[in-house]
Amino acid sequence: MKNLLKFYFKDIDDTFCVSLEDHIHDAKIEGLSEITLIEAIPDKDNKDFIWCTHFAECGERSFCKKSVCDSYSSKSGRGKCKHRGNLYEHGEEVKFNVE
Numbered sequence: 001m002k003n004l005l006k007f008y009f010k011d012i013d014d015t016f017c018v019s020l021e022d023h024i025h026d027a028k029i030e031g032l033s034e035i036t037l038i039e040a041i042p043d044k045d046n047k048d049f050i051w052c053t054h055f056a057e058c059g060e061r062s063f064c065k066k067s068v069c070d071s072y073s074s075k076s077g078r079g080k081c082k083h084r085g086n087l088y089e090h091g092e093e094v095k096f097n098v099e
Contacts, residue, residue, distance in 0.1 A: 005019055006019070006020065006040070007019060008020055008037035008038060009038040009040055009088075010023065012090055014038070017088050023035060023037055028098055032098050033097065034095060034097055034098060035096050036094070037096065038090050038091060039094055040088035040090070040091065042087075042088055042089075043089050046087055047061070048061055048062075049061060050087070052064065053084075055071070064084055066081075071083060
């Protein structure tokens with residue numbers, strides 16, 4: 001079974017989600033003992049938009065093609081771009097203790 005890494009948003013207004021490990025690291029630097037994060041849920045229904053990790057922004061799926069994007073890159077030179085990421089929606093609040 002594939003082990004999927006879970007991601008969390010810092011708050012409901014955040015647009016970037018990162019791993020729990022990254023949030024815990026930041027909380028330790030800030031001297032916090034507890035943090036409340038928003039669970040990031042993969043947006044599986046979306047067929048029109050993608051997350052571009054190269055530009056760190058959302059874009060239309062139709063523009064994520066070798067013939068359209070100068071930053072397109074894949075191992076074979078065709079197929080899915082290595083920069084194409086997933087979009088996430090905000091889920092439930094979750095509290096974590098920072099040790």
